[in-house]
Amino acid sequence: MTPHADFGRFFLPGPTEVHPDVLVAMERPVIGHRGPEMRDLLESVDQPLRLLFGTNRPVFISTSSATGFMEASITNLSRRRVLCLVNGAFGARFHAIAERCGRPADRLDVPWGQPNTADELRTALLAEPDRYDLVTVVHSETSTGVLNPVADLCSVVSEFDDVLLAVDGVTSVGGTRIEFDRWGVDFLLTGSQKALALPPGLAFAAASDRALERAASIPSRGFYFDLVEFNRRAGEYSTTNTPAVSLIYALQVQLERIENEGLEARFARHQRMARRTGEWTEELAKSTGQGFEVLALEGFRSPTVTAISLPAGISGPAIVEHLADEGITIATGYGRLKGSAIRIGHMGDHTEAGLEVVLDTATTAIEVATND
Numbered sequence: 001m002t003p004h005a006d007f008g009r010f011f012l013p014g015p016t017e018v019h020p021d022v023l024v025a026m027e028r029p030v031i032g033h034r035g036p037e038m039r040d041l042l043e044s045v046d047q048p049l050r051l052l053f054g055t056n057r058p059v060f061i062s063t064s065s066a067t068g069f070m071e072a073s074i075t076n077l078s079r080r081r082v083l084c085l086v087n088g089a090f091g092a093r094f095h096a097i098a099e100r101c102g103r104p105a106d107r108l109d110v111p112w113g114q115p116n117t118a119d120e121l122r123t124a125l126l127a128e129p130d131r132y133d134l135v136t137v138v139h140s141e142t143s144t145g146v147l148n149p150v151a152d153l154c155s156v157v158s159e160f161d162d163v164l165l166a167v168d169g170v171t172s173v174g175g176t177r178i179e180f181d182r183w184g185v186d187f188l189l190t191g192s193q194k195a196l197a198l199p200p201g202l203a204f205a206a207a208s209d210r211a212l213e214r215a216a217s218i219p220s221r222g223f224y225f226d227l228v229e230f231n232r233r234a235g236e237y238s239t240t241n242t243p244a245v246s247l248i249y250a251l252q253v254q255l256e257r258i259e260n261e262g263l264e265a266r267f268a269r270h271q272r273m274a275r276r277t278g279e280w281t282e283e284l285a286k287s288t289g290q291g292f293e294v295l296a297l298e299g300f301r302s303p304t305v306t307a308i309s310l311p312a313g314i315s316g317p318a319i320v321e322h323l324a325d326e327g328i329t330i331a332t333g334y335g336r337l338k339g340s341a342i343r344i345g346h347m348g349d350h351t352e353a354g355l356e357v358v359l360d361t362a363t364t365a366i367e368v369a370t371n372d
């Protein structure tokens with residue numbers, strides 16, 4: 001099937017536009033989730049999911065949004081105190097989840113647009129070596145477009161015996177290379193509706209042996225999000241509860257599409273779209289003589305989402321609205337950056353040609369806003 005004529009106009013940084021072939025997959029009949037057909041379906045997605053996570057371990061599938069597995073990482077992996085690395089809204093969400101789950105937690109904040117660094121993490125862990133047993137970090141911070149140096153953070157955490165690292169990979173898994181095993185991550189999660197370009201409703205995660213041992217030692221780890229159960233079920237190609245079967249059909253088709261493109265080609269495409277969006281921002285700053293800037297520090301920019309801070313007097317929501325009038329969807333800044341930034345999601349199946357249309361239309365919107 002050729003892409004729908006309207007495909008390629010929805011550039012939110014999640015949910016991401018879903019290809020029509022993937023949507024159609026959900027029309028297959030629902031099957032019993034304890035039968036052989038379900039087992040075959042889950043077996044067919046097992047290897048492709050492991051490739052996306054860079055792991056030889058099973059990848060868990062949860063019928064929930066990604067936040068479910070964020071909560072699971074807190075309730076299953078911390079007995080003592082959590083250190084949450086925060087450089088944006090989703091890092092802060094991890095801390096809020098810990099508090100709401102009754103787990104003591106501290107924040108290590110850096111300014112939005114900056115990465116969380118290995119040195120700062122080491123200093124915090126060394127200050128009181130027995131204080132924390134879990135560190136959380138967001139790989140690609142969707143609110144700022146920063147890609148955190150997860151491999152470096154992992155090696156710091158591995159210097160401490162009893163500390164685990166949980167990573168939110170919601171806008172990185174499927175958008176950039178993940179090396180779960182080689183980096184030595186303990187828990188890494190994502191959701192269906194961002195870089196994987198599936199409809200919302202599924203979450204995926206991998207857990208290390210250390211993580212599973214920790215989970216098994218925590219009796220009050222919850223029921224729906226019990227990682228020990230997820231691991232047991234994944235090992236036999238089954239699910240903990242009734243899964244969203246139709247979404248798993250969509251997953252199967254999308255994983256085939258990803259394999260056909262090739263992981264390296266897919267990651268390179270995202271990288272080129274991020275670079276192009278950065279160049280466009282620089283051109284805009286030059287041509288207008290105003291302060292348009294990519295929020296994320298150079299060298300730490302996510303390949304899947306770009307946040308652009310706007311000069312005073314230019315409103316993010318006004319630009320978003322102008323694009324909406326042209327049938328194109330992008331996002332305003334997140335949270336406190338709502339008025340003063342815009343965000344473009346260039347993940348999933350978006351093309352460079354599609355991105356050019358968005359950028360051209362945004363240029364016009366900004367010219368209109370500047371002359372107002």
Ligand SMILES: *Cc1c(COP(=O)(O)O)cnc(C)c1O
Pocket residue numbers: 014065066067068090138140141142168169170171191194
């Ligand atoms: C969207 C997002 C989430 C929340 O995902 P839900 O699927 O809505 O629960 C968490 N972290 C990051 C980085 C995100 O982009």
